[in-house]
Amino acid sequence: MDTSSEPIAAPSAIAAPARWWRKWWRSLSPTRQDRFAALAPLAAVMMFLAAIVAAFWYLRAEEAEREQEALRRDVEYAQQRVRLRLLERQEQLMRIARDLSNQELERAEFVNRAEALISQYPELQAITWIDERRKIRASHAAPTLSSPQLRVAGEVLKPGDTADTYGLARDLQQPVYAQPAVAKGDVSPLLQLQVPLNNQGKFAGVVLGEYSIDSLLRYGTPTEVLARYAVTLLDGRSQVLAGTPLPARNPASHLLPWTPKANEYEVPVSPVGNGLVLRAQAYRTSLGVVGSGLFWLVGTLSAMTAWMLIATWRHTRRRLQAQQALVAETNFRRAMENSILTGMRALDMEGRITYVNAALCQMTGWSEAELVGLLPPYPYWPKEDHEALHAKLRDEISGRSVSGGFQVRVQRKNGSLFDARLYVSPLIDAHGQQTGWMTSMTDITEPNRVRQQLTAAHERFTIVLESLDASVSVAPLGSQELLFANKLYRQWFGSQTIGHLQLVAQAGVLPVASSASSGVDDEDGLMGLPTDPLTSARSENAEIYLPDLGKWLEVRSRYLNWVDGRLAQMVIATDITPRRLAEEQADRQAERAQSVSRLITMGEMASSVAHELNQPLTAINNYCSGMVSRIQSGQLTEEALLTALQKTAHQAQRAGQIIQRIRAFVKKSEPNRTLADVHHMVSEAVELADIELRRHNVRLTHYIAARLPPVMADTILIEQVLVNLMKNGAESIQHAERPASGRSVELRVVPKQVDEREVVEFSVQDTGKGLAPEVLERLFEAFFSTKQEGMGMGLNLCRSIVESHQGRMQAQNIYNGSEVTGCRFSFWLPLAKPADDTTNSVANEQTPRTIA
Numbered sequence: 001m002d003t004s005s006e007p008i009a010a011p012s013a014i015a016a017p018a019r020w021w022r023k024w025w026r027s028l029s030p031t032r033q034d035r036f037a038a039l040a041p042l043a044a045v046m047m048f049l050a051a052i053v054a055a056f057w058y059l060r061a062e063e064a065e066r067e068q069e070a071l072r073r074d075v076e077y078a079q080q081r082v083r084l085r086l087l088e089r090q091e092q093l094m095r096i097a098r099d100l101s102n103q104e105l106e107r108a109e110f111v112n113r114a115e116a117l118i119s120q121y122p123e124l125q126a127i128t129w130i131d132e133r134r135k136i137r138a139s140h141a142a143p144t145l146s147s148p149q150l151r152v153a154g155e156v157l158k159p160g161d162t163a164d165t166y167g168l169a170r171d172l173q174q175p176v177y178a179q180p181a182v183a184k185g186d187v188s189p190l191l192q193l194q195v196p197l198n199n200q201g202k203f204a205g206v207v208l209g210e211y212s213i214d215s216l217l218r219y220g221t222p223t224e225v226l227a228r229y230a231v232t233l234l235d236g237r238s239q240v241l242a243g244t245p246l247p248a249r250n251p252a253s254h255l256l257p258w259t260p261k262a263n264e265y266e267v268p269v270s271p272v273g274n275g276l277v278l279r280a281q282a283y284r285t286s287l288g289v290v291g292s293g294l295f296w297l298v299g300t301l302s303a304m305t306a307w308m309l310i311a312t313w314r315h316t317r318r319r320l321q322a323q324q325a326l327v328a329e330t331n332f333r334r335a336m337e338n339s340i341l342t343g344m345r346a347l348d349m350e351g352r353i354t355y356v357n358a359a360l361c362q363m364t365g366w367s368e369a370e371l372v373g374l375l376p377p378y379p380y381w382p383k384e385d386h387e388a389l390h391a392k393l394r395d396e397i398s399g400r401s402v403s404g405g406f407q408v409r410v411q412r413k414n415g416s417l418f419d420a421r422l423y424v425s426p427l428i429d430a431h432g433q434q435t436g437w438m439t440s441m442t443d444i445t446e447p448n449r450v451r452q453q454l455t456a457a458h459e460r461f462t463i464v465l466e467s468l469d470a471s472v473s474v475a476p477l478g479s480q481e482l483l484f485a486n487k488l489y490r491q492w493f494g495s496q497t498i499g500h501l502q503l504v505a506q507a508g509v510l511p512v513a514s515s516a517s518s519g520v521d522d523e524d525g526l527m528g529l530p531t532d533p534l535t536s537a538r539s540e541n542a543e544i545y546l547p548d549l550g551k552w553l554e555v556r557s558r559y560l561n562w563v564d565g566r567l568a569q570m571v572i573a574t575d576i577t578p579r580r581l582a583e584e585q586a587d588r589q590a591e592r593a594q595s596v597s598r599l600i601t602m603g604e605m606a607s608s609v610a611h612e613l614n615q616p617l618t619a620i621n622n623y624c625s626g627m628v629s630r631i632q633s634g635q636l637t638e639e640a641l642l643t644a645l646q647k648t649a650h651q652a653q654r655a656g657q658i659i660q661r662i663r664a665f666v667k668k669s670e671p672n673r674t675l676a677d678v679h680h681m682v683s684e685a686v687e688l689a690d691i692e693l694r695r696h697n698v699r700l701t702h703y704i705a706a707r708l709p710p711v712m713a714d715t716i717l718i719e720q721v722l723v724n725l726m727k728n729g730a731e732s733i734q735h736a737e738r739p740a741s742g743r744s745v746e747l748r749v750v751p752k753q754v755d756e757r758e759v760v761e762f763s764v765q766d767t768g769k770g771l772a773p774e775v776l777e778r779l780f781e782a783f784f785s786t787k788q789e790g791m792g793m794g795l796n797l798c799r800s801i802v803e804s805h806q807g808r809m810q811a812q813n814i815y816n817g818s819e820v821t822g823c824r825f826s827f828w829l830p831l832a833k834p835a836d837d838t839t840n841s842v843a844n845e846q847t848p849r850t851i852a
Contacts, residue, residue, distance in 0.1 A: 045309040052302050064263065067282060071265045074225050075280045082220040082278065083270045089124060089209065090175060090193060090271070092117060097195040097207040100129065107138045114140040123215040125190060126150075130157065131205040132197075134166060144212075149190065151208075162192065162208075169194040170203050177272040179213075179235055189213055189241050191276065213276075214242040221278075229280035234266070236275050246281045343420075343441035346427060351376055351397060354436065363420075363443060365413030382411045396424045396437055407444070418445045471553075471573040473500040476566045483568060492549060503571050507542035507555040543576065552580040615688060615723055616655040622691050623648045651688075657716045673805065675832055676715045678708045678760055682749055684715070685722035689730075692723075693745060696730040702747040709751075711760055712832045713805055721798045722747070725764040725825045728794070732768030732823065742767050754828060759807070763826035770813035770820035779811055802827045 096113055099105045105113070107129075114127035118140060126141035126149070134157040141150055157163045161180035169176040175195045191211040197204040217233050225231060232243030266279035337344075343360030347353060356371050364371075364380040371378070381389050389408065405423040412418070420441050427436040465472055471489040475482055475497050482497045493499025542555050553573045562568040627644050630636035686702055693700050729745040745766050752761040771779065780799045802809045809827035813820050 040313075045306045045313070048305060048309075049302065052298065067263050068265065071229065071263055071280060071282055074229065075265045075267055075278060078221045078225045078231065078280070079267050079269060079278050081222055082216065085123070085216070085220040086211075086269070086271065089117075089121060089211070090195075093127070093193060093195050093207055093209045094175065096127070097197055100207065101197045101199050101204060103199075110138050111140050114138075118142050122219055123211050124209060125212045125215075126208075126210040128208040128210075129205065130166065130208055132203055134163065137205070141210075142212075145210075146188075149210075165192060165194050166206060169196045169206050172196075173198065173203070177275065179241075179272075179275050189235075191216065191272065217242040225280065229282055231278070231280045233269075234277040234279055236277075238277075241276075245279075246283070345439045345441065346436055347397075347439065348436040349397070349434075351393060353378070360441060363412075363441065364410060380410050380412070382409055382417065385409055392422075396439070399426075410441070418443055419448055420444060469575070471499075471503075472570070473497075473503075474560075474562070474568050474570045475500045476562060476568045477559075483562060489573075500571055502546075503544070503553070503555050503573055504557065504569065506544040506546075507557060507571075543580075551575050552577045613655055613658060615692070615720070615727070616651040616658065619651045619688060619691055620648050620655075623651070654716070658720065672714050673712045674715070675710050676713045676718070677710055678749060679704060681713070681715050681718055682722065682747070682762075685719040685726070686747065688719065689723045689726040692727045693730045696734045697740065697743060698730045698733055699744040700726070700747070701744065702749075704749045705751055708749065708760060710832050711829045713829055714801075717801045718805070718829070721801055721827070722762065722764070724794050724798055728825075729764055729766030729768065729823070732766050736767075736769040738767055752828060754808075758831045759828040760831065761826060761828040763824055765814065765822055765824040767822045770823045771811065776811065776813075780809070798827075802829070805829050 096105070096110065100110065110129055117127065118124045124142070125145050126139060128139040128151050129137040131137050136151050136153050136155050136157075138153055139151040157166060161178060165176055165178035168178075173196050175193055178192045178194070179189060180192060191213050193209040193211070194206040195209070196206050213233050217231065221231055230244060230246050232245050233241045235241055263282035264279060266277050268274050269276040269278050338358045340357065340359055343363045344355070344357040345353060345360055346355035353371050353374050356368050358368075361368055361371070366379060376390060376393055377386050385408070392406065392408070405421050407419060407421050409417050410420045421444050423440045423442075425438050426434045427438045429435050466487045468486060468488065471492055472484070472486045473482065473489045473493075474484040480497045482495065482500065485493075485495065485500075489499065493502075542557075543552060544555055545552050552575070554576045556572045556574075558570050560568055560570055623644050627636060627641065630640070682702065682704055686700065690700065726745055726747065733743050733745070745764065748761075748763045748765070750761055752759050780795050799809045807827055807829045809825070811823065811825045814822040814824055
């Protein structure tokens with residue numbers, strides 16, 4: 001029994017889906033059956049191609065997975081070799097750091113050990129000993145290291161990547177790896193290892209080891225890995241530090257699915273971490289000849305099979321399209337009748353309605369059954385218009401219809417009215433016989449409303465233009481016709497085009513032709529003119545004077561396309577006579593102000609010259625008085641006389657230079673700046689001020705930093721500033737009546753950095769009583785002075801000279817607690833160029849001199 005039941009169950013289980021399929025197929029419409037039958041060959045083609053692509057993709061993916069696994073093993077092996085090499089060098093540097101911490105190594109021994117390590121291991125490029133003050137104690141580098149990367153003993157670490165890593169090693173008290181940032185096109189990058197020094201629990205500096213990343217890759221990576229792959233070392237930003245990566249693929253090749261991608265793998269290098277990544281890229285290999293031949297054989301057979309299936313599908317599809325075209329033609333004609341917005345009505349020769357479309361029924365509210373077969377009067381005729389509409393209908397039937405149509409009123413079924421335009425044409429059958437009349441009806445209620453609004457808008461626009469206080473006129477190019485002129489234009493020029501042409505001619509814009517072409521064919525003289533650029537261009541402005549009107553006018557011109565398509569020119573003229581009169585008056589006032597300014601400048605120049613000439617003239621007087629006294633006493637030798645006369649001539653020449661420089665400076669011209677030596681300039685100023693300070697019994701000390709770079713300055717003017725400041729300091733001490741031990745003026749010249757700019761600062765400090773707060777506020781104002789005989793031009797001129805050299809000047813009191821012990825004037829000048837050497841801050845202070 002069991003064996004007989006099994007063969008019966010199996011056929012019924014297989015037949016159940018078949019019966020369901022046949023039932024579903026029969027439930028479809030014939031059209032859908034045809035569509036599914038047409039799509040079957042296409043589906044077979046797609047399934048066949050999908051199977052072929054899936055098979056090749058699976059084989060390619062399996063091969064790529066094997067290559068990736070082999071690459072991963074080789075890269076991890078190379079990473080271990082590089083890691084062991086780094087740990088060995090780290091251990092050797094830690095031994096040196098331990099010996100330095102225990103003070104078992106001197107500087108010479110450190111250099112010898114560093115030299116031995118660098119010569120033995122090519123990846124080590126430099127070993128440096130840095131103390132706790134970030135000062136380099138000793139350093140040794142490989143000969144291959146570039147000069148910008150060398151570290152010189154005695155230097156101090158500058159802020160940057162190395163200094164940041166130094167602080168991290170000091171805080172963590174353990175070795176720290178880092179890679180300083182290197183600009184493109186600069187020296188090759190280095191890997192840094194900083195090992196901290198610990199002297200009895202205190203931080204004593206670091207031992208800095210610098211590795212060549214290229215040598216680390218070359219000697220640390222196994223040769224068999226380098227032979228199989230393109231191995232590179234990358235930083236944390238995926239920038240190549242060492243090695244040569246594979247060239248980038250052509251962007252167009254990414255679009256080809258069969259193009260092999262570069263097989264690559266990368267892993268961080270311990271103990272450096274993510275800052276150093278080892279990446280290997282497998283060299284691309286192409287498929288063998290056998291593989292390529294099989295691929296193209298299968299591809300060709302697949303294409304042939306697909307072509308035959310597609311041909312079958314296209315034949316079935318053309319048959320289905322022909323059947324669908326017949327149905328679509330019928331549906332299209334029916335849909336066109338129902339979707340047209342114009343109401344269509346057909347009448348026979350007696351005026352009976354034989355056809356109406358859906359648009360007419362929707363327009364009037366009457367259905368097709370209610371309208372077809374009716375004779376006039378029709379239900380959509382208004383009762384009050386029956387006679388007029390009957391007359392119109394008789395004209396239609398008799399063939400006297402108007403070609404442009406006529407306007408009527410139509411009544412809807414709900415009693416509302418709307419305006420419509422009717423067009424009548426004969427209805428001809430297929431045999432060429434007229435069987436009636438075809439009438440089209442269009443609702444024109446909205447166009448009538450828009451036309452009325454446009455008329456009202458035109459009236460408002462005309463009113464606005466008529467009330468403008470500017471003349472507006474429009475004339476076509478090539479004609480004397482005046483298309484438009486507002487009220488003000490007619491008041492000025494009348495109703496002719498002469499005023500329009502006069503405005504255009506005097507304004508200098510494109511002229512309008514005086515008359516139209518006189519040819520037989522009346523040809524357009526402006527044919528070929530590019531009207532689009534003209535009409536889209538900006539308007540042109542010009543100011544002209546019309547003697548006939550006695551007015552200044554601002555004329556603006558613009559080209560536009562007139563309503564009839566002609567190119568026209570619009571001219572707007574505004575009366576600007578009051579504005580021109582105001583501008584002329586303002587010009588006269590500006591001339592008067594300029595004259596007053598020149599007088600003030602002359603006064604300022606005279607005051608400045610009188611103030612600045614006192615110093616060289618006083619020096620000449622002192623030299624002459626000294627020579628007279630020594631001649632009278634018989635103590636003057638020929639050599640001393642010659643020296644005194646040379647100094648006197650130098651001061652006279654200096655007075656002439658002061659006059660020229662002050663004159664040029666007051667005229668607001670640039671100073672005669674040259675490359676000036678700061679030491680020579682200060683020495684000249686000290687020699688010139690020495691006489692004045694000796695007269696006041698004031699001691700002068702000056703402090704000049706060594707190796708100061710030159711500055712771009714006018715030496716005469718800067719010397720005058722220094723002399724003036726030292727002289728003011730001596731007078732302040734004299735006025736304060738300080739004792740002999742407290743009568744001193746100090747001049748300091750040092751390098752300084754102001755707003756990230758390298759400058760040289762000059763400061764003069766005295767021991768007077770300082771300046772009152774109200775004096776500090778007005779100290780640099782012109783004609784302000786605290787001296788009874790002063791003119792108030794010295795400090796003002798000094799500040800002007802400094803600022804003309806792109807410098808700044810300031811003054812401040814010196815305090816000892818709450819007591820004012822003096823005043824300090826300072827100013828700075830920018831350097832001529834960045835200094836090549838670090839400025840030595842050691843002062844070159846001369847022995848203080850007591851001025852008797």
